[in-house]
Amino acid sequence: MSDNQPEDGSKRDFIFLATGAAAAAGVAAIGWPLVAQMGKAADTLAAGSIEIDLSKIAEGQQLKMLWRGKPVFVRHRTAEEIAKAEAVELADLKDPATDAERLVPGTSGEVDPKFLVMVGVCTHFGCVPVGEAGDYEGWYCPCHGSHYDTSGRIRKGPAPTNMAIPPYSFVNETTIKVG
Amino acid sequence: MSGHPSTYEPKYAASKWLDQRLPIVRMGADFMTFPSPRNLNYWYTFGGILALCLVVQIISGVILAMHYVADVDGAFASVQRIRRDVPFGWLLQSMHAVGASMFFLAVYMHMFRGLYYGSYKAPREVLWIIGCLIYLVMMATAFLGYTLPWGQMSFWGATVITGFFGAVPVVGEALQQWLLGGYAVDNATLTRFFALHYLLPFVIAALVGLHVWALHHVGQNNPIGITEKTKSDTLSFHPFYTVKDAFAIAVFLFIFAFFLFYLPDALGHADNYIEADAMKTPAHIVPEWYFLPFYAILRAVPSKLFGILLMLGAIVVLFVLPWLDTHKVRSMRFRPVARWFFLIFIVMCFILGWCGAGVPDDIAIPLGKDAGITFYRLGQAATLYYFAYFLVILPVLGLIEKPVKRPDSITKAVLGDQKRGAGLLPAE
Numbered sequence: 001m002s003d004n005q006p007e008d009g010s011k012r013d014f015i016f017l018a019t020g021a022a023a024a025a026g027v028a029a030i031g032w033p034l035v036a037q038m039g040k041a042a043d044t045l046a047a048g049s050i051e052i053d054l055s056k057i058a059e060g061q062q063l064k065m066l067w068r069g070k071p072v073f074v075r076h077r078t079a080e081e082i083a084k085a086e087a088v089e090l091a092d093l094k095d096p097a098t099d100a101e102r103l104v105p106g107t108s109g110e111v112d113p114k115f116l117v118m119v120g121v122c123t124h125f126g127c128v129p130v131g132e133a134g135d136y137e138g139w140y141c142p143c144h145g146s147h148y149d150t151s152g153r154i155r156k157g158p159a160p161t162n163m164a165i166p167p168y169s170f171v172n173e174t175t176i177k178v179g
Numbered sequence: 180m181s182g183h184p185s186t187y188e189p190k191y192a193a194s195k196w197l198d199q200r201l202p203i204v205r206m207g208a209d210f211m212t213f214p215s216p217r218n219l220n221y222w223y224t225f226g227g228i229l230a231l232c233l234v235v236q237i238i239s240g241v242i243l244a245m246h247y248v249a250d251v252d253g254a255f256a257s258v259q260r261i262r263r264d265v266p267f268g269w270l271l272q273s274m275h276a277v278g279a280s281m282f283f284l285a286v287y288m289h290m291f292r293g294l295y296y297g298s299y300k301a302p303r304e305v306l307w308i309i310g311c312l313i314y315l316v317m318m319a320t321a322f323l324g325y326t327l328p329w330g331q332m333s334f335w336g337a338t339v340i341t342g343f344f345g346a347v348p349v350v351g352e353a354l355q356q357w358l359l360g361g362y363a364v365d366n367a368t369l370t371r372f373f374a375l376h377y378l379l380p381f382v383i384a385a386l387v388g389l390h391v392w393a394l395h396h397v398g399q400n401n402p403i404g405i406t407e408k409t410k411s412d413t414l415s416f417h418p419f420y421t422v423k424d425a426f427a428i429a430v431f432l433f434i435f436a437f438f439l440f441y442l443p444d445a446l447g448h449a450d451n452y453i454e455a456d457a458m459k460t461p462a463h464i465v466p467e468w469y470f471l472p473f474y475a476i477l478r479a480v481p482s483k484l485f486g487i488l489l490m491l492g493a494i495v496v497l498f499v500l501p502w503l504d505t506h507k508v509r510s511m512r513f514r515p516v517a518r519w520f521f522l523i524f525i526v527m528c529f530i531l532g533w534c535g536a537g538v539p540d541d542i543a544i545p546l547g548k549d550a551g552i553t554f555y556r557l558g559q560a561a562t563l564y565y566f567a568y569f570l571v572i573l574p575v576l577g578l579i580e581k582p583v584k585r586p587d588s589i590t591k592a593v594l595g596d597q598k599r600g601a602g603l604l605p606a607e
Contacts, residue, residue, distance in 0.1 A: 040356060069364070124342070142464070
């Protein structure tokens with residue numbers, strides 16, 4: 001700054017702010033990759049889908065398949081279990097959903113209540129619940145005592161929501177594709 | 180490190196030369212001659228014991244890392260290989276696993292000591308808070324390390340603990356998957372846990388440096404909680420407390436060696452000898468013993484989010500303790516009411532640990548036929564006391580409790596009132 005010019009502080013302020021902004025942007029630009037690398041890698045995301053043949057599951061039997069690192073339950077429910085799941089009053093549920101809402105229509109467009117497909121992970125802390133157990137004869141989580149009914153809905157215990165239904169569709173009458 | 184005037188005088192030309200350029204020998208010498216209260220009892224030896232524990236864990240851990248494979252296909256087998264095939268691997272692996280338990284045993288003694296003698300009160304608040312931070316990082320390190328053998332308890336413990344983050348409203352699931360690097364605990368999780376498990380002990384070492392710095396700046400507390408006033412109130416750290424610490428370390432090592440050589444698996448869980456299986460949860464997931472009280476607090480309420488907040492609160496409350504206990508007298512020796520509540524507090528911590536190990540719906544205390552108090556209810560009662568102790572009992576006692584008469588000084592507390600000039604000198 002030459003002597004014959006009045007001192008103009010605003011120029012300095014501008015340079016200070018501009019430098020600070022550029023430095024902050026630089027830190028953010030290098031910081032984001034450091035944070036984002038922790039997320040799901042492309043191969044994990046691509047670990048995609050599995051097909052399950054329902055015809056091999058007998059009535060009263062449950063199939064457990066690994067999907068995206070988590071078990072998927074496919075249960076061929078008995079008539080009694082279906083009746084129990086359908087008879088529940090919505091008002092009694094912590095996370096209200098009808099049994100039909102938790103099923104996906106088959107190729108005919110009709111919902112077949114026999115096969116219940118869900119992610120076999122307790123919504124409390126992620127343990128795998130045990131089948132045909134608990135106060136509602138659905139599933140019981142041994143970790144912290146959550147009870148699920150025959151539709152996989154939370155009825156008692158610390159879990160906040162029903163067991164999740166994975167995205168799935170019918171490839172043909174007896175085969176589903178999960179994911 | 181400040182606190183007392185330096186008495187170091189370099190004797191040789193070379194040591195003078197170094198002292199003028201980097202006074203590192205002076206720092207060590209001043210450390211060894213640090214004036215410590217002359218009435219420290221054996222409860223004050225756990226600091227030294229803990230320093231040893233950290234060194235044992237770092238040395239054995241670095242060696243284990245040379246043989247360990249951080250990959251879901253090889254982790255479990257590599258730990259078994261260390262135990263069976265690597266020369267002295269059985270010793271080093273057990274030393275590291277048992278060492279973790281011994282570390283927590285010592286840190287709990289150290290913390291209870293601080294709680295009883297009021298070591299968190301002014302001017303030691305920052306010293307106490309750094310200690311709480313060390314404890315927090317220790318817990319993280321222990322959790323990460325327990326995942327590495329990739330047994331059933333490793334896997335499901337990791338699933339449950341990372342599930343805590345899933346309870347955060349709105350962003351919970353995204354946050355949890357970001358931590359795991361996938362949809363569930365898997366290879367990405369194992370490798371990052373290994374990297375962090377290797378890193379955090381050095382963070383602890385740095386925090387220990389700050390802890391000791393703060394300690395030497397404000398001076399040590401002591402069993403009567405009265406600040407040293409004269410030179411006769413103190414003794415040089417060496418040889419008086421180096422010897423006392425060394426004896427305590429020897430006794431501690433006996434206990435350590437007993438577990439190491441005779442009961443190496445007693446503090447672990449048998450299910451961790453089964454390789455991790457994402458399809459099957461063990462019938463009864465329990466954390467390591469040193470986390471059981473917090474596990475009981477987590478399960479004390481039938482709500483996921485509130486349970487986690489309560490568990491975090493149990494640790495956060497320690498950080499703010501210096502401002503909750505407003506009583507002017509540090510040591511509970513002179514607090515006739517508080518000391519009883521403190522004893523109940525210790526009993527409650529043990530009860531919480533017992534409840535953490537139990538199945539919530541099982542009967543803990545039978546009262547007649549098929550009836551009684553369940554672990555769930557007992558855990559709730561103990562949780563209530565845990566929080567009441569910090570949030571109600573100590574603040575209220577700070578206002579109303581009358582302390583008993585205290586000695587005038589440390590010297591008088593140790594030697595009584597009789598004039599024994601020679602008695603102030605250590606016995607020959």
